[in-house]
Amino acid sequence: MLPETAPFPADQIVALDRIISGSSAEQRTWLSGFLAGYQAATTPQPTAVAPPARRVPLTVLFGTESGNAEALADAARKAAGKLGFAARVLDMADATPAQIAGAQNVLVIASTWGEGDPPQRAIDFFSALTAADAPRLDGLRYAVLALGDRAYAKFCETGRIFDERFAALGATRVAERIECDLDYEASAATWIDGALGVLQAEAGEPQAGAVIHVDFARAATEGSAWTRTRPFEAEITERVRLSGSRSTSDTWHVELSLAGSGIEYEPGDSLGFVPKNDPALVDAVLHSSGLSENAQLRAKLLDQYDITTLTREPRREGWQVIDMLEAERRQWSEDELLSQLRPLAPRYYSIASSRKAVPDEAHLLVAAVRYEALGRERKGVASVDVAERRKAADRLRVFLKPNMHFRLPGDADRPIIMIGPGTGVAPFRAFMQERDALGARGRNWLVFGHRNYTHDFLYQLEWQDLLKRGVLTRLDAAFSRDQPEKHYVQHALWEARHDLHAWVQDGAVVYVCGDANAMAKDVHATLQRILGEHGKDGVAALDALRREGRYLRDVY
C-alpha cells in the first residue's frame, strides 16, 4: 500500500500497511484529521522564523562508520538551524551524486575507516562520485570536515578525496578542510561554526576558500549527558573470565552498574570506556625519555594521553611511542614529549545486555588484545585494562554511544539473523534479552564462531537456555581451530544457505557484528553468493536488503 519510497524503514512500512489496510474508511478519515492536527500543533509557527525566501539551504552530508560523523552532522544541522539555515542532514548511504548536484550549500562530514577506506555504508556514494560519469557540481559551495585516526597511515584519506573531488567537479570550496583525530569534538565544533558563518555571509557570492582558525586545545562544549570528557563512573559489579583456562583468547564478561546515571541505552548501542594506561608502559615511556623522576607527568600519562600511537614523524611500520623513544634514546623535555602524544581516546564496546532484563546495568564483553611486535609484547589499552587491572567494585569511566543503525526491528514478529563471531556476539545477547523480555514472537537465528568449541563458546549455557525456551530459534556455530580445515561463520552460512534464503524471503533482518577486516568482508561476499544463487544478482540483492534496512552491520 505504502510505496517503497515512503520515508519510513521497511519494517515500519509493513507495520503501517497492516494498520491502514485493516482500517475502516471512518478510521482512516479520523487518522488523517488527527495527523494534520498533530503536525500543526508540533511545527513552529511560520512567524517565528525568517521568511522562507531568505533562508539559505544547507545539506549536511555525512558518511559514518562508528556514528561520530553522524553525531557531528546532527550538531551541525542544529547549529545551522539557529543561524537561520534551512538545513537537512543526508546520510551518504541514502544519497546519490545527482541529488547533491542540486544542492547549493553542502557541508561534508566524512570519516575514514581502516586503511584509508570510506565508511562501508558510504562506499556506493563514494564510488559514484569518483566515477568518470559523476555529474558536474558547478555552482555548489562546500566545505569538508574529515574525521580520522592518526594511528593509521592514510589519516583522513576519505575526507581529502571528497574535498579534491568536489573541487574537480566544479564545486567551490568555501573553507579549508579540517582533519580531526580521535579528540575531534572541540575543534570540529569550532570549525563548523566558522564554516557556517562563511556560508551564511557569502551566500550567493562564491569566493576562494576561507581558512577557519581552530584552537585545537579548546575544551569540548559539555552538555548535560555523560560524555567522553565527562564520563559516568560506573561500578563493576561482576567480572568473569568466559574463556576456558586453555583458551588462546582472554575474554571477559563485565557487569557495570548504571544506577543513578540516567543512561538509557537500547540494544545495539555501545558504551564508550575511557581506559587507563598500563603503568608498566608508562614507566617504560618515562624511562626511555629520561623523565622517570617526573611524578606529575607520570600521573598525566596514566590516564590522559595516548602513549602508544605515534602521531608525528619519525614513524615506522609497527612502531609505537616506546619504539621511537627507544630508537632515539635521549633526554626529552616534558613539553616535547607531550607534544608527540594525543589525548587518550575512549574505546567503544557493544552493550551485551538489555535494560529490560537487567535494569540499571550494562554488560560488556571484552577480549584482551595481546600480541608481539618488534620483539615487544603489545597490549590493547582498554581491553587489557579490563582484563588485568580492574577488579569488582572498581569503577569504569563510561558514556553512552547510541547506534541508530543497529537496532532491533520495530516489528517484534520479524525474524532476525544475527551473525556475531567472537565478541561480535555481544549485541546479540542484548537483542535476545530484549526480545525475551518483550515476548517477541519473531524467530531468532544466531550464527556464532570462535577458535575452539571447548574453550571459547561465549555464553554457551545462556544460548542453550534460550533455545530450550524457544526464544532463540536456531544456533549455528563455527570454530576455526578445532580441525585442520578452517571453519568460519561464512562457511556455516553457506552450509545453511537454503534456510537462510527462506528466512530472508520471510523478511528477516540480517545483522553482522564483529571483526571488520576479514570476517565482515567474507560474510558480505558469502551473503552475496547465497542471494545470488539460481542466476540472481547477489550483489544487487544484498544491496537492496541494505537499502531496506534489513542488512545492518556493526563492525570494527
Added chain:
Amino acid sequence: MSTDVRPPSANERIKSESRFLRGTIADGLTRGETGSLADDDQQLTKFHGIYLQDDRDLRPERGRQKMEKAFIFMARLRVPGGVLTPQQWLAAERVARERGNGTLRLTTRQTIQFHGIIKSNLRIAIQGINDAMLDTIAACGDVNRNVTARVNPWQSASHATVAGLARAIGTHLLPKSRAWHEIWIDGEQQVGGEVEDEPIYGRTYMPRKFKIGVALPPDNDVDVFSQDLGFIAIEEGGHIVGYNVVAGGGMGMTHGEPDTFPRTGDVIGFCTPDQAVDVAEKVVTVQRDFGDRSDRKHARLKYTMERMGVAGFRAEVERRLGYALPDARPFVFTSNGDRFGWAQGDNGAWHYTLFVENGRVGAQLPGLHAIAELDIGRFIITPNQNLVLADIPAGRKAEVEALLQSHDLGAAVSGLRRNALACVALPTCGLALAESERYLPDLITRLEHGLEDAGLAQDDITIRMTGCPNGCARPYLSEIGLVGRTPGIYHLYIGGAFDGSRMNKLYRRDVDGDAIVAALTPLFHAYAEQRAAGETFGDFVIRTGYINPTTAGNRFHEDLAPELLA
C-alpha cells in the same frame, strides 16, 4: 526363559526403542549449541564404539564460564586380535592428530582408543577410520566386544589360527544393524529400517557387555579367565586341535556391594576348531536369555553362572549346541605378560615387542610413524597395552632397528614397570574415582627404590591400577592390584597369580601413595630373601601367610585379615 518379575533396567527400554541402535544420534550430531547428545543416545553410541565423556580437569571452571561441561568423545576401534596393517596404523595416527587429542591409547582389549574428539569432529573421525577398512562397531555396549587373541606372530601358523578364530567370532557376533553405516558413514536411512533383525541378539541385544578372548598356552596374555567366554587353544604335535572353553569370568564390581565381585571363569569343556564359533554363539544366546536384565550390576555372565551353577550352565549350552562338550584337555600357563624386544619367528621373520607405558602412544608416535611408512609387516596391539612390530623380513630388520634407535624407542625399564597396566581414568573416564594412568608411573618410580634395594629391579612382578572398581586394567588378576576409591586413595590387593589364574585379595584398605609404598616395600624384601626357586611374588605372599588365596569369585570378599573387616 527368564521368569523375572522385576522391571527391566532403563537400558532395556532404550535398546528396544532404538530402532536397532539409531535413536536420535544423527539429529543430535547436527546440534551445534552443545557438545553432548541426548541421554538415551549416549547409551546407544556405545554400541557404535563411541563414549560421551568430558574433560574432568575442566569441570570446576565450566559453570563460572557460562559453558557446559567440556564434552568430548572417546572412539574405540574394533580390531579382532589387535592386528593392523602399517597403513591402518598411519590412518589411526592421523585421526588422533587431526580429530583427537594427538595420542593413541592402546587398550587391554587389543584395540585403539581415540580420546578428546569433539562432536563436530566425530563423524569425520569415524569416516577416517572407515576409510582405513576399520570400524568401531560394537567396541562398547551390550554386545560382544573386541575379541582378543594371543599375540605370538613368531609362531606363524598357530598365531594365524588363534587370530583367525578371533576374527571369525568377531564377525559372526557383529550386530547386523546398518545403523553404524547410516549414522557415521553414508548418512542414508534405509527405507523401513524396522525390517532389520538381529538374529543372534534380538532387538534388546545382550543384558550387558560380553567379552571373548583366545589364549594359547603357555602364555595367558589375554587373561582368558577374565573373559565372559574364553578359548584356550590346545596344541598337539604342533597343531591346534581344539579349545578348552572357559566361561563366566569378569572383572567389574561395585565398592561396598559384596554381592558384586570379580570372577575367574570356569573351564567347562573342550571343542574342536570348527565348533568354536558355534560354541561362542550358543554361550552368547544362553547369556542373552538367562542374564539379569533388571540390575545392570548383576547382568554379566559371571552372575548368570553363579545362579545356574556351572553344570546347569554347561547343560544349557550343550542343549542348544545339540551335542555334549568333551572334558577339557590339560594345559599349563606360565605368565599373563608380554616378552619385550626382538624375537625371530619360525619362518625367519623378525618381531619386536615395544613397551608402551600404560598403552599411551604420544611421544612414540613419530618413531612409529617412520616405521609404519616402511610399509612392512604388521602392527599388533597386545592385551597388555604394548605393541608388536610383527613380520619384519630379515632383510629389513636393520632398518627398523635403526629407526627404533634413532627415535629412542624401547629403552629398558624395570621388571615391575614392564609388567604394569593402568586404565585411562582421569581426566576423561566418567567412572574414575581416582587417578590411574597419570599416577601409576610415579608410584612405580617410588616402588622401584625398594625393589632395587631388594635386588629385584629386573624381576617380573605384575602390578595393575584402575581408577574405579570396574576393572578395565584387570587389577584383580595381578600380583599387586590397586583400585581407586577417592582421589589419591586406593584399595591395595596382593596375591594374584603371575599367570592370571588366581585373583588377588584385599591387603590394605583406603591407602595413599605413602602407605602403599610402606606396605609393599617390606614384602619386596621378604620376597627377595625368602622366596623359593622360581616362586612368583603372588605365590610367595600366600605361602608365607601375608594374604589368603582367592579360590573363587564368590570368595573374593571373604577370608580377609581381621583388621580389614570393618
